[in-house]
Amino acid sequence: MNQRNYQKEMETIIERNKEDGRVPTLLLHSCCAPCSSYVLEYLSQYFYITVFYYNPNIYPDEEYQKRVIEQQEFIRKFPMKHPVKFIEGDFEKDLFYEKTKGKEQIKEGGERCFLCYELRLEKTAKLAKELSFDYFTTTLSISPLKNAEKLNEIGERLGKTYNIPYLVSDFKKKNGYKRSVEISKEYEMYRQYYCGCVYSKKQRDEEIAAKEENN
Numbered sequence: 465m466n467q468r469n470y471q472k473e474m475e476t477i478i479e480r481n482k483e484d485g486r487v488p489t490l491l492l493h494s495c496c497a498p499c500s501s502y503v504l505e506y507l508s509q510y511f512y513i514t515v516f517y518y519n520p521n522i523y524p525d526e527e528y529q530k531r532v533i534e535q536q537e538f539i540r541k542f543p544m545k546h547p548v549k550f551i552e553g554d555f556e557k558d559l560f561y562e563k564t565k566g567k568e569q570i571k572e573g574g575e576r577c578f579l580c581y582e583l584r585l586e587k588t589a590k591l592a593k594e595l596s597f598d599y600f601t602t603t604l605s606i607s608p609l610k611n612a613e614k615l616n617e618i619g620e621r622l623g624k625t626y627n628i629p630y631l632v633s634d635f636k637k638k639n640g641y642k643r644s645v646e647i648s649k650e651y652e653m654y655r656q657y658y659c660g661c662v663y664s665k666k667q668r669d670e671e672i673a674a675k676e677e678n679n
């Protein structure tokens with residue numbers, strides 16, 4: 465079976481809206497400022513975006529605060545064609561632990577992450593519907609460590625459930641990840657060294673320690 469090209473599919477949607485002279489509204493779930501940088505640079509040319517910062521997975525609390533502040537700062541500083549708004553979701557840590565119960569030991573990139581994507585995307589879909597956005601999506605597909613196919617599958621399923629179009633994406637295509645690193649450096653952004661949850665922090669800390677021991 466041919467793999468779908470999500471970047472191409474998104475470009476087709478953008479082109480169609482351009483031909484119709486439409487600038488649709490988009491609720492964009494963002495995991496952090498560095499990942500949002502290229503996505504906002506790219507999509508704010510074609511959409512009225514509201515960034516939705518909903519990440520109850522992040523550990524510890526200070527890390528969560530750091531990332532929210534960085535996100536708000538970036539939106540304030542970065543020049544965008546269409547103005548970008550910001551909404552912070554609730555920091556519902558218990559929901560994350562409930563949702564991923566029993567999957568604590570799974571390595572980053574596995575089943576626990578799929579549940580984590582779903583938790584964040586479902587909240588975004590519900591809010592997008594409630595606030596009558598034209599589309600919803602997430603920055604998550606920009607990371608080389610995130611499974612774009614799984615993200616799009618979950619997004620499209622939730623789009624059907626809540627009757628709100630999911631904008632498919634694979635932002636790492638077209639050098640999106642590289643560009644996000646460039647912007648992050650240019651804006652001297654805080655770049656975290658682990659994905660977000662306590663398990664990913666532990667995994668990363670152990671990898672770093674093992675590397676140091678071998679040196």
Ligand code: SF4
Binds near residue numbers: 572573578659
């Ligand atoms: S590693 Fe990242 S995506 Fe996976 S569960 Fe933890 S925070 Fe969520």
